[in-house]
Amino acid sequence: MNDRFLRACRRQSVDCTPIWLMRQAGRFLPEYRALRQRHPMMEMIKTPELAVEVTLQPIRRFELDAAIIFADILPPLEAMGVSVEFVRGEGPSIAQPIRAAADIAKLVVPSPEEIAPYTQEAVRLAARELNGRVPLIGFSGAPFTLAGYLIEGGSSADYARARRLMYDATDAWHSLMEKLSLMVGAYLQAQVRAGAQALQLFDSWVGVLSPADYREFVLPYVARTVAMARQAGVPVIYFSTGTAGMLETIATTGADVIGIDWRVDLGEAWKRVGYGVAIQGNLDPLTLLAPLPKLQDRVLHVLGQAGRRDGHIFNLGHGVLQDTPVDNVKALVDLVHRETQRS
Ligand code: CP3
Secondary structure: OOOHHHHHHOOOOOOOOOEOOOOOOOOOOHHHHHHHHHOOHHHHHHOHHHHHHHHHHHHHHOOOOOEEOOOOOOHHHHHHOOOEEEEOOOEEEEOOOOOOHHHHHHOOOOOHHHOOHHHHHHHHHHHHHHOOOOOEEEEEEOHHHHHHHHHHOOOOOOOHHHHHHHHHOHHHHHHHHHHHHHHHHHHHHHHHHHOOOEEEEEEOOHHHOOHHHHHHHHHHHHHHHHHHHHHOOOOEEEEEOOOHHHHHHHHHHOOOEEEOOOOOOHHHHHHHHOOOOEEEEEEOHHHHHOOHHHHHHHHHHHHHHHOOOOOEEEEEOOOOOOOOOHHHHHHHHHHHHHHOOOO
16 A cells, blocks of 8 residues: 555655645546546536546556545535536636625535535545555635635635625624535545545635735634544645745644645745644646756755655645646656655
């Protein structure tokens, strides 16, 4: 069994640095695109056999050290009474966004079995198929990133509507975040019961906030969600982007591993979050589209920043881009393993 990813999450010694990639199951793979031509996104997510197939695709092709369950962050919201669709070429969309306190009051806190049951089943099947070959990561959107989609109805440059709700209807905001953190915590726990061996919380858009707003309106809910997830007994990764201005605060979420983007040097980030946590990152995803010598140079830079300290998990600073050449991903995975071989 390859457990170097789980060992690194706990800052234990490893034979070489583990690597997996956010969005490793996705459109840069021809075998994903082939399947996707025949099935709409929501059908892929809601059919456990298809979700398992896509989860395993990158594991068959590359020597990755972890698998991540194929799913998305928005479908679990359906259990709260919200309808979610995928719009071709755009991503997830919520036709009737949450805009008023009355909408928030109507949101249901579901029981664990009701939250994306198809994904829970996919985790069960994928864990069985993997059979310990590499660990399986379960995941969820974090409360703020989910609230952002719920309020805006889709992606947004600045999440201004969501941020105005914090100021204009503060009680309603707290009630929304309370409900979301309970749902997310229960969902993460359910994925562990189904066989997930680590969990990642994606707070992809929280970098739009000032540190003061993060501390007042978001941090208590992330901390509570992380605590619920950790009760399940597996390592928890908290990933955010655009948060280089508040890493010391991010470190207080209680996560075992902090995932960072590429806008900060990994060595500086690790020093600021403290060596009591593991660190995940942080190659710029665009580097995978660069000529090989430049890719190699930047990979060595990230590894140099980690300085062979135990507790580094190599990853990109965000998801794999669609135009990424498959051969470059193979070169990346092999380079990280080769360069970090411990004697
Ligand atoms: O990492 C993996 O390989 C596992 C699968 C996974 C997907 N989405 C599949 C997906 C994971 C972990 C996610 C997380 C996710 N989804 C996040 C957080 C991480 C991040 O990227 O910031 C967010 C914000 C979403 C919401 C989402 N889903 C958007 C904005 C989009 C459209 C933009 C895009 O990249 O396509 C999606 C669609 C999506 N989710 C695809 C995949 C493979 C592409 C769907 C397609 O085939 O058309």
